[in-house]
Every structure is written in structure tokens, then in C-alpha cells.
Amino acid sequence: MSYDFVNELRWRGMIHDIMPDTEELLNKETVTGYIGFDPTADSLHIGSLVQIILLMHLQRSGHRPVALVGGATGMIGDPSGKSSERNLLTQEILDKNIKGVKNVISRFVDFESGDESTRAVLVNNYDWMKEFSLIDFARDIGKHITVNYMMAKDSVKKRFTGEVDGMSFTEFTYQLFQGYDFLHLYETMGCKLQIGGSDQWGNITTGTELIRRKAGGKAYALTTPLVTKADGTKFGKTESGNIWLDADKTSVYQFYQFWFNATDADAENWIKIFTFLDKETCEQLIEEHKQDAGRRSLQKRLAEEVTVMVHGKEAYETAVEASQILFSKTVTPEQWNKFDKATLLEIFEGVPQVEVDRKVVENGIDLVQFFAETTGFLKSNSEVRRALKENSLSINKNKITEERSINEDDIIAGDLMLLQRGKRNKFLVILK
RNA sequence: GGGGAGAUACUCAAGCGGUCAACGAGGACGGACUGUAACUCCGUUGGGCAACCUUCGCAGGUUCGAAUCCUGCUCUCCCCA
Numbered sequence: 001m002s003y004d005f006v007n008e009l010r011w012r013g014m015i016h017d018i019m020p021d022t023e024e025l026l027n028k029e030t031v032t033g034y035i036g037f038d039p040t041a042d043s044l045h046i047g048s049l050v051q052i053i054l055l056m057h058l059q060r061s062g063h064r065p066v067a068l069v070g071g072a073t074g075m076i077g078d079p080s081g082k083s084s085e086r087n088l089l090t091q092e093i094l095d096k097n098i099k100g101v102k103n104v105i106s107r108f109v110d111f112e113s114g115d116e117s118t119r120a121v122l123v124n125n126y127d128w129m130k131e132f133s134l135i136d137f138a139r140d141i142g143k144h145i146t147v148n149y150m151m152a153k154d155s156v157k158k159r160f161t162g163e164v165d166g167m168s169f170t171e172f173t174y175q176l177f178q179g180y181d182f183l184h185l186y187e188t189m190g191c192k193l194q195i196g197g198s199d200q201w202g203n204i205t206t207g208t209e210l211i212r213r214k215a216g217g218k219a220y221a222l223t224t225p226l227v228t229k230a231d232g233t234k235f236g237k238t239e240s241g242n243i244w245l246d247a248d249k250t251s252v253y254q255f256y257q258f259w260f261n262a263t264d265a266d267a268e269n270w271i272k273i274f275t276f277l278d279k280e281t282c283e284q285l286i287e288e289h290k291q292d293a294g295r296r297s298l299q300k301r302l303a304e305e306v307t308v309m310v311h312g313k314e315a316y317e318t319a320v321e322a323s324q325i326l327f328s329k330t331v332t333p334e335q336w337n338k339f340d341k342a343t344l345l346e347i348f349e350g351v352p353q354v355e356v357d358r359k360v361v362e363n364g365i366d367l368v369q370f371f372a373e374t375t376g377f378l379k380s381n382s383e384v385r386r387a388l389k390e391n392s393l394s395i396n397k398n399k400i401t402e403e404r405s406i407n408e409d410d411i412i413a414g415d416l417m418l419l420q421r422g423k424r425n426k427f428l429v430i431l432k
Numbered sequence: 433g434g435g436g437a438g439a440u441a442c443u444c445a446a447g448c449g450g451u452c453a454a455c456g457a458g459g460a461c462g463g464a465c466u467g468u469a470a471c472u473c474c475g476u477u478g479g480g481c482a483a484c485c486u487u488c489g490c491a492g493g494u495u496c497g498a499a500u501c502c503u504g505c506u507c508u509c510c511c512c513a
Contacts, residue, residue, distance in 0.1 A: 263469070294467045327468045380479060390462045390476070422462050 005061035006222075011279055012272040014054070016198040016225040019208070025192065025220055026063065030117055033058050033193030034066035034185055036125075036178065036200075039074040040089070042100030043246040046258075047236045049310075050224055050273060052108045054195050055120065059109065060276075064118045066191060067105045071098050071126030073178055079171040080155040080199045098124060104245050108309075121189070125181045141180050144213040145206065150175060153202035175206040182207025186219055198223045227273065229266055245310055251349040252311045256319035259303035260296075264289070267298045275305040322347045331397035336412040344413050345428075352377075353428040358415065361431060364407045367400065377419050377427040387421050394420045 006023040009015050025031060035051045037044065044052070055065040074094055077087075089097070102122060109120045150156060153175060159167040182204070185191035194204045201223050208219040227235045236243050243258045244250040262270055268286050271277065277285070289298035307316040322339070325331055326347070339347070354375050371377050371384045371393070378384050387393050393400050395410050396418050410417055415431040 257468085261468070264467095292467095293469090296467055296469085299467090299469095323468080381481090382479065383477095385481080386476065387462075392462050423468075425461080 002062040003060070005057060005063065008057060008061065009054075009222075009224075013269060014050070014224045014273055015222065017201055017221075017223045019221045022193065022220040022222055026061075030063055031193050032064040032066060032185075032189055032191040033195055034068050034123075034182075034191050035195045036068045036070055036073070036181065037101050037105065038070050038078060039094055039097035039101050042093075042097045043244050043249055044101055044104045045236055045242040045244045045250075047227070049245060049306075050227055051195070051197070052105060053274065053276075054224065055105075055109050056276075058195070059114075059118055059120055062118060065109060065120045066185060066189065067109060067120065067122050068181060068185070069098050069101050069105075069122070069124045071124040072129035073125060073174065073181070074098070075126075076170055076174050076177060078174055078178075078203070079159065079167060080203060098126075100246075107245075123185070125177075125184075128184050129177070129180075137180075141176060141183075141210070141214070144210055145176060145179070149209065150206070153206070155199070155202050175203045176210075178203040179206035179210040182219060183210045183214060186211050186217060187215060192218070193220045193222065195222050195224070198225055227270075229263070247311060247315070247346075251346045252307065252315040253319045253322050253347045254350060255311065256303050256307045256316065256323065259306050260299050260323070262299050262302060264293060264298070267302050271298060271302045271305075275302065275309075277301075277305065318343070326397070328397075330399075333396075333412065336396060339413060341413040341416060344416055348418070348426065348428045351426045351428045353430055355430045355432045358431040361406055361411065361417075362408050364405045367403050367406055370406045371419065375419065375427065375429055378421065392422045 005026050006015070006018070035055055037048060037051065055067055058065040071094065074089065074097070075091075102124075105122065109122075111120045111122050113119070150172065151160070156167065156172065156175075159171075182191070182194050194200075194207060196204055201221070204221040204223070208221055211217045211219040229235050242250070243255060247255075259270070259274075267289070271285060272282050275282075285298055285301055289296070304316060304320075307319060311319075322343075325335055325338075354377075356374060360370075360374060365374065368381050368384045368388075371387075372379065372381050378387065384393070388400070388403065391399065391401065395406075396412050397420070411431065412418070417429040417431070419427040419429060421427075
């Protein structure tokens with residue numbers, strides 16, 4: 001399977017900026033292109049999923065993708081998009097992060113099999129930076145780029161004009177390090193293309209410039225637009241934090257819900273960016289969705305495609321099942337019984353939880369006291385009574401309409417209780 | 433250095449001796465509606481079942497009674513030098 005890489009990205013709305021002649025190059029020969037990943041955490045979140053998908057597109061369109069983990073650059077900190085100096089990570093954390101990031105990327109891009117000319121490669125820039133002495137670096141690399149050139153970059157300029165704390169030499173140097181990565185890959189692997197988010201343009205062009213001056217070669221660049229949300233809030237974040245690509249960090253259920261909850265406008269953009277469905281299918285899905293938006297067929301398909309890709313079909317199906325139960329008006333004990341404790345704990349990851357002595361429930365306890373004092377879910381007895389008046393309290397998805405006592409019949413999965421105020425305010429009680 | 437203004441609940445902002453747990457707006461939360469949405473509508477927003485208790489920068493005082501008056505303290509803002 002092979003297709004026109006640039007064209008493909010174009011209709012998907014994934015091109016922000018592209019260097020002249022890049023498209024011609026990709027159509028002419030098999031190109032090695034790289035994308036860098038910052039080891040700022042021990043996993044990647046869905047913001048990086050775009051970059052991973054780009055690697056996949058690159059490979060599927062018959063080119064060779066290189067994933068670069070920034071073990072060296074991660075020690076410095078990319079100032080792009082940052083208004084203040086960053087804290088440095090310790091070597092220990094960095095090592096852990098590099099490992100984690102490598103693991104995640106390997107799940108999506110095949111580094112093992114396939115034709116050698118297009119087999120993906122995973123590199124760590126620490127491997128070639130660690131032996132580089134400051135003197136060598138200054139002589140061999142620094143000499144080719146002027147400070148004037150470096151200062152003209154937006155990411156640097158911003159820090160000179162703003163009333164912030166200025167910029168350390170360390171961060172100022174960052175673009176040279178990243179630029180050198182590109183040069184190194186160009187020289188050792190014939191890598192001619194770097195891809196990244198739009199905030200990486202400055203760093204990438206330092207690389208192409210370095211390749212031009214030092215190696216007398218020509219290299220190319222392509223950046224993707226920042227993924228946005230229609231309401232202007234930051235993509236990939238919810239109240240409970242980042243959406244990670246790791247089931248340990250973000251449960252599959254939450255992951256599925258994130259995509260499912262996309263607004264209509266976002267879903268139309270995201271289906272093109274985050275799935276591999278072809279143009280006709282995407283357009284058809286969007287059209288169908290417009291006919292009957294209430295069915296949310298687009299969100300469902302988006303959530304399905306992405307969840308299956310990231311977590312697999314089985315996990316996706318469990319997430320759907322969990323969603324159906326959790327968002328139905330009432331849930332019977334029989335329905336609850338379909339889930340064991342571990343699954344429920346996973347589904348309710350991120351929900352505040354508290355441990356309560358099992359005896360308290362077994363002996364029976366006043367509802368008001370239980371919701372307020374015992375669990376701390378609601379702040380005061382008054383609030384519980386108020387909520388009761390609002391008809392907003394439920395236990396295990398079933399509304400409670402008046403004061404009653406809590407007893408062992410309210411326990412699900414052996415030792416859990418799900419308290420709710422309204423739809424969104426959940427609270428999990430774990431009996432010990 | 434001199435003169436003036438102000439500090440009220442999550443935020444803004446009324447109140448200027450009793451009827452103030454404190455108008456109003458925003459936010460937040462809940463309910464109805466809906467597509468697990470948007471919009472709209474309605475309700476709640478110190479504690480207590482209640483009597484009542486604790487709140488209006490901080491500490492005192494005057495009064496039967498203070499967020500409201502007086503004194504001191506802390507902080508903020510404005511004007512003149």
C-alpha cells in the first residue's frame with residue numbers, strides 16, 4: 001500500500017507549513033523522515049498521537065520513518081512555546097521517561113519487520129551527543145550558525161521582549177542541539193525530512209540551515225497545525241488531566257469517553273486527523289452525522305477508531321459496555337454484577353474515592369451522616385439534605401428520594417459503592 | 433513627606449444602627465429539556481431538623497442591639513510634592 005504522503009495530509013488538514021519542493025521530493029524517491037519526541041514524561045499523551053500518526057502515514061506511503069527520542073535534548077528543555085525557563089529533569093527521571101516513550105511509540109510503529117528500505121528506526125540523540133565535547137561542538141557546529149540567526153526565532157525573540165525572566169544560555173542553545181540532530185541523521189542515515197508540530201518550525205529550520213552550511217546539502221521540513229478545540233480550550237485535557245496513551249495512566253473507558261464527547265465541529269476535524277479512514281469514508285460520515293446529529297454517529301466512529309488503534313478491540317468493547325451502563329438512567333444489581341471490582345476501579349479511575357470500614361455499612365447508617373461525615377463526599381449535613389430536596393443524589397446509579405439508611409444491599413462488586421450528586425459528581429466508596 | 437478613598441461570602445458588587453446569613457450580577461452546582469451536547473427555563477449556593485450558632489480586613493470599644501458608629505493595627509488604591 002502506498003499513497004501520496006503530502007496530498008494525504010493536505011486533505012486531512014494536517015499541514016501547517018511545508019518547505020518548497022518537499023512534495024516533489026517525496027514523490028520522487030523513498031525519503032527518510034524523522035520526528036522528535038520529548039521525554040518530558042514517562043508516557044505520551046494524545047497530543048503526541050498526531051506525531052505518531054504522521055510516522056505511520058510516512059511508512060504507509062512508502063517512506064522510512066525515524067522516531068527520535070530526545071534523551072540529550074530532554075536534558076536541556078525546548079523553550080518553544082514556553083514563556084519562562086524550564087526546570088531540568090534529573091537523569092533518573094529522564095531514563096525512565098525515555099524508556100516509557102520508546103515503549104509507547106513501539107506500539108504504533110513497527111521497528112522490526114518489513115522491507116529494509118522503509119523499516120522504521122528508533123534512535124536516541126543521547127547516543128551521539130554524549131561523546132560530543134563542548135569544544136568540539138563549538139568548533140564544528142556553533143561556527144556555522146550565527147547568534148543573529150538564532151535570535152531571530154520566535155521562540156527566542158519572545159523571551160527577549162517579554163517582561164519575563166529572560167532566557168538562560170542553556171535554553172538558547174537548544175535549537176542548535178536539535179539542529180545538530182537533523183544534521184547527524186542527514187549524514188548517517190540520509191534523513192532529509194523533519195516533521196513536527198507548528199511550534200517546531202524554528203528548531204527544524206535551524207537544522208536545515210545547518211545541513212546547508214555544514215554539509216552543503218538540502219533538507220526539507222513539514223509542520224502540522226496545533227490540534228485545537230472549537231471552544232478554544234486546550235486539546236487533550238479534561239478536568240481530570242491529560243489523556244494518556246497508556247491504560248495505566250488513563251483508563252480505556254476515560255480514553256473512549258474523551259473522543260466520544262467531542263463536539264460536532266471537533267469531531268469533523270479529528271476524524272480526519274486521528275483515523276486512517278479514507279477521504280470518501282470521512283466525508284460520508286460527516287454527511288451522515290449532519291443529517292441526524294443526535295445519533296452522534298461521528299463521535300462514536302471516531303471514538304471507536306482511535307480506541308481500537310490505541311488499546312485494541314477487546315478493551316474498546318469493554319469501554320463501550322461500561323459507557324452504556326453508566327449512562328443509562330438506572331442500573332440494576334444484575335447489571336452491576338457483570339463487572340468485577342478491578343474493572344470497576346479502572347472505569348472509575350480519576351473519581352475521588354475513600355475507604356470506609358465495612359462494619360459501618362453492615363450495621364446500617366443514616367444516609368445524611370454517610371454522605372457527609374462518614375465519606376466526606378458532601379461537605380455538610382445541610383448540603384446532603386439540600387441535595388436530597390434537589391433530587392440529585394444516587395447510589396449505584398439509582399436515585400434516592402428520601403432519607404433512609406445505608407446497608408449492605410447498597411454494596412456492589414463485593415465492596416464498592418458509587419455515590420453521585422447529579423450526573424457528573426461521582427464518588428467511590430471502597431469498603432475495607 | 434502632605435491629602436484622600438477603600439477593605440463585605442468563589443469573583444464583582446450593594447448595604448452605612450435594628451426588618452441582614454447580608455440586594456444584585458457572574459461563576460459554580462443541581463433539576464427539567466437534549467445528543468452523556470449547545471441553547472433555554474427553574475432552583476440551590478455559611479452551619480444546624482429546629483430554637484439558634486459562627487460570618488462582612490484584624491483587635492478592642494460605644495449601644496438594649498453594629499457589616500453599619502468610635503479607637504488602634506495591617507493591607508490596597510488615588511491625588512499633590
